[in-house]
Structure formats: C-alpha cells, structure tokens
Amino acid sequence: MKPTRFGPSLYGTNRFCMASSSPLHVAVIGTGIVGASAAHFLAAAGARVTLLDASGPAAGATGASDGAVSVASKRPGPMMDLARHARAFYVRHERDGLFRGLFHRRSTFLVARTAIEADLVTRHGADLAAAGERVVEVDRATLLARIPGLGDSVCAALEIPDDGHALGYEITQRLLATSRVDIRRNAPVSEIVMRAGRACGVLIRDEFLPADAVLVAAGIGSAPLLGLGEILIPRKGQMAVTDRATTAGPAIDGHLMAASYLAAKRGIVRDNSHIGLVIDPLMTGQFLIGGSREDHRSDHSTDAVTIAAILREALDLYPPLAARRVLRSFAGVRSASRDGLPIVGPHPHRPGVVIATGFEGDGICLGPFMGASAARLLLGERPEADLSSLSPQRLVRAEVHA
Numbered sequence: 014m015k016p017t018r019f020g021p022s023l024y025g026t027n028r029f030c031m032a033s034s035s036p037l038h039v040a041v042i043g044t045g046i047v048g049a050s051a052a053h054f055l056a057a058a059g060a061r062v063t064l065l066d067a068s069g070p071a072a073g074a075t076g077a078s079d080g081a082v083s084v085a086s087k088r089p090g091p092m093m094d095l096a097r098h099a100r101a102f103y104v105r106h107e108r109d110g111l112f113r114g115l116f117h118r119r120s121t122f123l124v125a126r127t128a129i130e131a132d133l134v135t136r137h138g139a140d141l142a143a144a145g146e147r148v149v150e151v152d153r154a155t156l157l158a159r160i161p162g163l164g165d166s167v168c169a170a171l172e173i174p175d176d177g178h179a180l181g182y183e184i185t186q187r188l189l190a191t192s193r194v195d196i197r198r199n200a201p202v203s204e205i206v207m208r209a210g211r212a213c214g215v216l217i218r219d220e221f222l223p224a225d226a227v228l229v230a231a232g233i234g235s236a237p238l239l240g241l242g243e244i245l246i247p248r249k250g251q252m253a254v255t256d257r258a259t260t261a262g263p264a265i266d267g268h269l270m271a272a273s274y275l276a277a278k279r280g281i282v283r284d285n286s287h288i289g290l291v292i293d294p295l296m297t298g299q300f301l302i303g304g305s306r307e308d309h310r311s312d313h314s315t316d317a318v319t320i321a322a323i324l325r326e327a328l329d330l331y332p333p334l335a336a337r338r339v340l341r342s343f344a345g346v347r348s349a350s351r352d353g354l355p356i357v358g359p360h361p362h363r364p365g366v367v368i369a370t371g372f373e374g375d376g377i378c379l380g381p382f383m384g385a386s387a388a389r390l391l392l393g394e395r396p397e398a399d400l401s402s403l404s405p406q407r408l409v410r411a412e413v414h415a
C-alpha cells in the first residue's frame with residue numbers, strides 16, 4: 014500500500030490510511046461536543062469528514078447540560094489531570110479565537126454545610142493542590158462579601174480560581190461553523206461495516222456510506238452500536254433555569270458547588286445522593302440549578318418531586334434565589350461507564366474504529382480536548398495527554414465486542 018499524506022507519524026504508521034492520494038475519509042457518528050471537535054480538527058488536518066447524527070448537532074447531552082469547565086469537580090487521578098489539560102485547551106482556543114466569546118474564566122466555590130462535608134471539601138482541596146491546582150481557603154466573612162445572601166448553613170468553602178464556563182451547544186456550533194465538514198442530520202447509524210478485518214463504512218438505515226475510518230462519538234447511543242449495554246449506562250440529569258437578572262453579566266461571582274456534588278462524583282453515597290447541587294450563574298444573568306443523577310433513565314422528562322428537591326437544596330445554599338422566577342426545567346442523559354472513566358481509544362477488536370464516549374457529567378469540560386485527541390488517534394498521531402487509563406482495551410474482558 015502506498016502511504017498517504019497522513020502517515021507515517023510519531024505515533025507509529027497511520028493505521029487508517031488507504032492506498033490512494035485522496036484524503037482520509039472519516040465517518041464521525043454523533044454531532045455532540047465530542048464528535049464536533051473531532052470533526053473540526055480532522056478537517057483542519059486535511060481529512061474529509063462526514064458527520065452523522067440520528068437527530069442533529071447538540072441534540073444529545075451537549076444541548077441539555079450545564080457548562081462547567083471545572084477541574085474542581087473532578088475525581089482525583091486521571092480525571093483531574095485530564096480536566097487540567099482540557100481546561101488549558103479551552104484557554105488556548107479562547108486566545109486563538111476559536112472559542113472567543115464563548116469560554117469565560119470564573120471561580121468555583123466548593124461549599125460545605127456540615128462538619129462531614131467540610132472534611133470532604135478539605136480532602137478534595139488537598140487532592141486538587143496535589144494535582145497542581147490553585148486552591149484558596151475562604152472564610153465565611155470573605156465568602157459573604159463575594160456572594161451576598163449566602164445561606165446560614167454554609168460553614169466552610171474553598172475557591173478554585175482557574176475554572177471556567179462554556180455552553181456545550183455554542184461550542185459545538187462554533188466548531189462546526191469553522192470547519193469544512195459534511196453534516197448529515199436525521200442519519201441514524203445502525204451498524205459499523207467491516208470488510209477484510211477492518212472498518213470500511215457504516216450503515217444508515219439501508220444506505221451504505223463508505224469510509225476509511227469510523228469514530229464512535231454517539232454519547233449514550235454508542236452503547237447499542239458497540240455492544241456496551243452493561244458497561245455504558247444512561248444517567249439522567251434534571252435541571253432548572255431561572256429568569257435573567259436586571260443587570261448584565263453573571264449574578265454572582267462564581268459557580269457554587271455543594272459538597273453533595275463532590276460526594277456524587279467521588280462515589281460517596283448519601284441519603285439524597287441522587288442530587289448533586291450546583292448553582293451556576295450564566296453570562297445572561299440567569300441561574301442554572303441542578304442536578305439529579307438517575308441511573309438507567311434515558312427519557313427527557315422532568316418531574317415536580319425531583320425539581321422541588323433540587324430547588325429546596327438550592328434555596329438553603331443561596332436564599333436570594335427565592336426572588337427569581339423559574340422559567341423552565343429540562344433533562345439530559347449522560348453516558349456513564351461502569352468504572353466512572355470515559356472510553357477513548359482504538360476499538361480493541363475492530364481496526365479502523367476509534368471510540369470516544371462515556372463522558373458522564375464531564376463532557377463539556379473534556380469534550381473539545383477529547384475530540385481533538387480522537388482526531389489525533391485517527392491521524393496516527395500521539396494525543397497531547399496520556400489517555401491510557403481511558404483505553405477501551407480495559408473493557409475487553411468485560412464486554413466490548415460486536
């Protein structure tokens with residue numbers, strides 16, 4: 014086979030090149046933030062990209078989420094380290110113009126309301142500092158000066174000053190608007206087609222679309238495509254959104270993250286553990302308030318009991334919310350892997366297929382960086398960060414087949 018313009022590379026020869034001088038053609042399944050990012054960076058490198066979505070851009074979790082680009086919320090270990098890379102990726106592309114006006118730096122405040130929560134926040138702060146993150150202890154008086162009206166129950170807080178915010182659907186739109194990719198809406202992929210031991214395209218209903226390589230970035234839709242039913246589960250999240258403040262810009266000086274959210278992320282079960290509270294001040298002056306974590310729920314309905322529980326906790330943490338109108342509630346579906354880590358890398362048994370899914374509640378933060386990393390893998394290049402802990406290979410003994 015003749016090498017194409019994409020190989021060979023530092024990361025070994027390009028396993029996805031075909032014997033022609035035409036550019037690599039990649040079928041990307043899923044037009045969420047991850048697929049859009051992969052498509053953008055593949056196209057920027059000269060590949061031909063067909064983006065396929067069962068519905069349309071940002072129709073999945075990306076369009077029904079909050080936008081915390083937060084290292085503060087991550088479990089210690091690979092997730093915290095990768096989130097630092099991912100946030101730096103946002104900063105870099107805010108500076109070079111790609112994410113200009115869409116990514117905003119702002120602090121995360123981790124707040125505790127009981128002695129047990131204060132202990133959890135302190136331990137988490139130590140983990141963040143050990144990972145190289147700036148962490149500032151904030152006493153109640155200082156916190157009240159920064160966030161007037163904060164609830165009486167708040168007894169301890171840490172500020173993580175280098176976090177940020179971006180709305181997933183805005184980032185997705187920007188990535189697509191700035192690339193030459195072919196987007197096909199209402200194009201549900203039912204099968205990845207293999208020929209002579211490697212991927213040669215996909216089936217969209219009865220239509221065969223040939224491709225040199227396939228990226229599966231279909232969020233929870235990746236599970237049936239890859240036979241990951243037991244490994245990748247849907248986790249519904251409900252949120253509420255308020256009206257706008259009369260003043261422009263965020264209504265408070267940072268993102269409030271309750272210890273209950275950290276507990277949910279660190280796998281610590283509490284009585285009301287299906288709610289991990291965050292109060293997120295948007296650039297519009299609105300608040301996004303969330304959210305629930307409901308396993309094996311893939312519907313998009315909201316219910317009064319869950320929304321009421323979220324709002325009760327939110328009012329305890331930040332009573333001034335009582336003066337705001339709740340405009341609407343909505344729900345999105347996260348894709349959660351059994352071991353809590355995303356699944357990113359070449360398919361263990363299907364040459365020509367790369368997987369990038371399982372981002373649970375972290376895909377707005379990680380998505381652009383992970384999409385770019387998946388693009389590098391498809392191009393035969395080494396990703397900027399070590400992704401070995403996310404490798405689909407770890408699931409081989411479990412269930413990745415099909």
Ligand SMILES: Cc1cc2nc3c(=O)[nH]c(=O)nc-3n(C[C@H](O)[C@H](O)[C@H](O)COP(=O)(O)OP(=O)(O)OC[C@H]3O[C@@H](n4cnc5c(N)ncnc54)[C@H](O)[C@@H]3O)c2cc1C
Nearest residue numbers: 043045067073074075081202232234250345375376377378
């Ligand atoms: C309530 C809530 C709050 C959140 N808050 C945050 C937050 O603050 N910070 C953060 O970092 N993350 C957050 N997340 C998580 C984040 O939204 C997701 O991790 C991220 O959007 C996942 O992006 P994705 O591209 O992998 O998947 P998705 O956005 O789900 O995109 C997958 C796409 O694939 C398409 N698709 C599925 N199956 C097929 C098929 N067979 N053929 C063709 N197309 C298909 C779907 O239509 C969809 O458009 C939140 C999520 C929820 C639900």
